[in-house]
Amino acid sequence: MISSSFDAIIPMLCVALAGLVVLLAEAFRERGEKMPIGGLAIIGLVGAGAASILLWNRNATSFGVVTADNFSLFVNLVLVAVGILTVIFSSQTVDRDKIPAGEYYAIMLFAIVGMMLMGQATDLLVIFLALETMSIAVYVLTGIRREQQQSTEAAFKYFLLGAFASAFFLYGVAFIYGVTGSTNLDRIGSVIAAQSMSGNPMILLGVGLLIVGFAFKVAAVPFHMWSPDVYEGAPAVVTGFMSTGVKAAAVAAFVRVFLSSLEPMIADWAPVLWAIAAATMILGTVVGVAQTSLKRMLAYSSIAHGGYLLAGLVAGNDVGKAAILFYLAAYALTNLGAFGVIALLGTRERANDDLRDYAGLFKSHPALAVLMTFFLLSLGGFPPTAGFIAKWYVFSAAIGSGYYGLAIIGVLSSVVSVFFYLRIVVMMFMTERDARPVPAPITTMAYVGLALSLVGVLYLGVLPSAVIDFAQASISTIF
């Protein structure tokens, strides 16, 4: 059973090594010397992506607790894309805000290692380890601008609440171990299936606590309270990174735990997740309408998108699993693009993320305004963008399992969300510009990153077939 093969952890190794190299480079960097540290990070991420592609269909496992099945490899590739785009968008922020580049990139890479491990782990304890690796790195990233009060406050809030949620998760693991005698997902699954434990209060308690832990990381209602404050306080690039990477990793682990080992109990947890998904979609969009800060608005939008992902999980069918993967890819590209634009428009003194700051953007930065419009339309689920296909896919899964109600809540809440996405478009295109601080000139590199996101968003929207097939192949080997 236990294989000593290292194959399955090669993608993580690549990223971790890159993180170490980045740290070393920073240590040996002379004061004032320019070093392409972001480039090193990208090399590591590309390596991880290549390794993931090479491991495709091989079902490698390492140490009996880490697997490299196609499902996790798909998630890895999404995370690689998240990482590369974040690095590209970061360069401007790092220079502007005088963030120590070595620390910043190294911590980001370590966070990605944790995220990848979350998708690949097949043991509850390893999932917990991964969760902590990822979370601690992200806490630090949130507060990386130490001199900014808002940033520090956000980091502290996130840390306290996150620690709480981790404790809940661990408690849930303990209960499940107490009943089934194992933390291994396969064994838990077979024990539950063999002994039909769905009435057992201990295991129900354990599952409930796991839901709390995961729901916190996904920012699902009612465990979403932290996310608007944290998303607002963190630098915009970090927010983009958190809202996509952390969500992707948490959802991947959520799906793996609940649709493999806890699948026999689906009748017990599906109604709970149904309610959470519905509440998340409704609250995320309705409260989003009232926001005037773009980062907060997109924080609520990101909560709502978590709800759509959970709708796919509730459906619990094969379409749903593939839909979640597709959704993660589509959402990551779209949201990173949107946060990339926000990050580029900020200045050192002000984030420039108030709705008014976007007035007349079409006049001053036509390219950015057009790009942002595409990302917002994709978030709102308009064809021909990735967001539309992704939404259609998850709702298709929900309807396929007979959850018409959830799908109707989903589509109606997406209409509400269109209202606030369009408020930004109205500002950019239809309102006259007022005086505001001019952001630093936008580098070619940043445009390259935005263009990459846009190409991805349109590719997934217009020619989604290849990625849909890919997502379907990803779930065929497991579950």
Next chain:
Amino acid sequence: MNGLPLLSIAILLPIIGSVLLLLVPNRDGSKDGLVRNLTLAISLVTFGVTLMLWAGFDPSAGAPAFQFVERHAWIPAFGIDYYVGIDGLSLMLLVLTGFLTPLALLTSWESVEKHVKEFSIFMLVLEASMLGVFSALDIFLFYIFWDFVLIPMYFLIGIWGYDQRIYAAVKFILYTMAGSVLMLVAIIGLSWVHQSVTGEYSFDLLKLYELQIPAGTQYWMFLAFTLAFIIKVPLFPFHTWLPDAHVQAPTPGSVILAGVMLKMGGYGLIRFAFPLFPEAALYFAPLLATLSVIAIVYGALVAMVQPDMKKLVAYSSVSHMGFVVLGIAAFNMQGLQGASYQMLAHGVSTGGLFCIVGMLSDRRHTRQISEFGGLKTVMPRLTAVMLILTLSSIGLPGMNGFIGEFLIMLGAFKWDPRFVVVAALGVILSAVYMLWLFQRVFYGKITNSHNADLKDLSFREWAIIGPLAAVSIGMGVVPNLFLKPMEPAIQRLVDRVQAHQPLVVEKPAATSAIVAEVAR
């Protein structure tokens, strides 16, 4: 000619054109000749392609139901294809779209002065997506075009509209989207029904036609589809977005909105809602007919008291489109032919009325009826054209409006005469509000000195309004030219729907079924 994928060319030409425009250097002047001429040329070529489709279309009864069919796998995992093809009904609407777009562009030459290039791009993209709506035979593809239409129109209203443009644009997009998304749920549900019956997903409209859908499902799906379509039409009581959108939209936006986009609703009812769910449709037809006669009378009454010309024409649209829905609800040969004809006629005559309102407001920067009066003495030519369009809108025999309304009432009378009694009131009322408008604006003495030296039609304006007036008369004199190609298509649809019996609904059962589904 059959070798060329003419239908795809028609859809793609405006898109290619808009990409071409992106590459043209941006000279943001009021008279950017290059951008304007290029856009006009592209839209004229597109019109030419739609005419080629008409020329190549075989209208005989034995010809294949759908012609110019093209099919390419798009998302094979879910049986989604790029699948387009047209029957006579689609053909006529394509030609209407091709015909109105260049004219709408011409109206923009005076009224749109900022961001001409972006404006042109949105107009062309809008045209492409409308052509897509009328030719899609894959219901997923249809939805994509249907939903996408909202985006360019939103920008057209929001950027180039009048004072309250942002409110109108947001209201427009939210209102119509709220209806559409429920249709999306129903579309997905349909594909699952198909999957459970045949074992494979399909969004192929013709295959979905053959499905036997359980009564409870039909009930809700018909409602979901119909809600999307009657918001678009718009039918009372879902019409409130229309006056705002029309009044705030720039003239070319209004022309396209009234001329083509409202027809998407009628087309959707005829092509999708009724034949897909015939039993539910027959069950709900009296309800739809009731709403439509309310719309006919209510729209006309509200139009009568409008002080703003544009709003008056907007409410007259509510009334005229009510006739369309009445004809569809009857769903017999005459009713449906009338509804289809009325859609074309309304597109031409109301499009023309919006052009004239636009010309007056370009000159005076107001659309208040009280600001005008006695224009006949200063603008005899515009007055003459306006008279033609007014009479066509009223439905004077010999004009295009007459044929449609007459056929609709004939069809509705065969079905249920009670509706016709009320609808006929609308015909009288339309004469009242249109002729009263005409009288107040054009007859009498010039009371406002601003009107004393208004210029009559320019050459460009002749180019817009001349064809519209000519077609208005032409459609009234030789209706068969337009009715004949549509006949086999309509016959097939009528046969399909009338082969069914209305749904027998025990309400509690259907409701509890959905409650059970929601509760799951």
